Amino acid sequence: MIQRRQTRQISVGSVKIGGDAPISVQSMTKTDTRDVRRTVQEIRRLEEAGCEVVRVAVVDEETALTIAEIKKRVQIPLIADIHFHYRLALRAMESGADGIRLNPGNIGGRDRLKAIVVNAKDCSIPIRIGVNAGSLEKDLLKRFGGATAEAMVSSALRTIEWMEDLGFQQIKVSLKASDVQRTVEAYRLFSRTADYPLHLGITEAGKGSDAIVKSSIGIGLLLSEGIGDTLRVSLTGDPVEEVRVGYEILRALRIRQRGVEIISCPICGRCEVDLTRLVEKVEKGVQGISKPMTVAIMGCVVNGPGEAKEADIGIAGGKGVGVLFKKGKVVRKVREKDFASALLKEVQEMAKTI
Secondary structure, X not given: OOOOOOOOOEEEOOEEEOOOOOOEEEEEOOOOOXXXXXXXXXXXXXXXXXXXXXXXXXXXXXXXHHHHHHHHHOOOOEEEEEOOOHHHHHHHHHOOOOEEEEOOOOOOOHHHHHHHHHHHHHHOOOEEEEEEHHHOOHHHHXXXXXXXXXXXXXXXXXXXXXXXXXXOOOEEXXXXXXXXXXXXHHHHHHHOOOOOOEEEOOOOOOOHHHHHHHHHHHHHHHHHOOOOOEEOOOOOOOXXXXXXXXXXXXXXXXXXXXXXXXXXXXXXXXXXXXXXXXXXXXXXXXXXXXXXXXXXXXXXXXXXXXXXXXXXXXXXXXXXXXXXXEOOEEEEEEEHHHHHHHHHHHHHHHHHHX
16 A cells, blocks of 8 residues: 655645645646636536646736636636746736646746745635746756756755745645656655645656656656655646546556546457457446446456456457456346447446445
């Protein structure tokens, strides 16, 4: 069992982060935040997928003001993502943002940070110190000879010190690079130094399977060591996929269970059914189910039930006919053309009882 590192707990809107709170899954909208309709539509899709906190880009005054309208139409906490212009953080808080994410490498130094922190303290709004390897302060780059893990941690700790001097401790921290090893090293180093909650992620991971692998390895390594209180899988593309992969990582480590986990064999010469197509049909059919459940789809009636005996429900298919099983026990035979429909019906019925 994974022993989580004990951290301070903060609240982002209604969501607790750190301490003994569940590790939460976050995402960020890909829309122009000024387009309220499209942004709200995207956030609602994220909510349906299980996203618990969402971040929006605040690029100008107009964007900051739209936060108030967006918040009226969504349920999950809204974090304003701020770069360069500290006044936008002030406007975002005035508009009701539940949290602020700022980058110490481009916010403009201690004086500008002070204005944000004083306002956040008055409004009881948490701040994420979002350190990125690609935008570290110049003095730290010079001192450490580049954007090293040590430089990233120093950036975070210096910013924390400034905030603590102002009596502010509603802080969470992220230390992101686009490469896995440097990111993991930075989070490990910070974890040995401070107890503020950590937001995990591999920044600019890319698109598709390559990005998913990088994110899963980096985030998974840290979670397996008990490091991390919330996470975002950064992918180029649909943000709903970020949420899906986030929950897959948590489920693989048995940290949180959400939705249907499909177990399927890799196919061999014994397989006599179109298993790939069957799995695709079932994956599509269970997308709307949030109840935790394992479903096995096997291409061999000989070994199928045995190999997936811990699954809640499944199909072991043979040529023309297969068997439906629950908890490793055969329930009945099913015709090949009915594999997908029979399995989905059983899954839907079981979901009602969980």
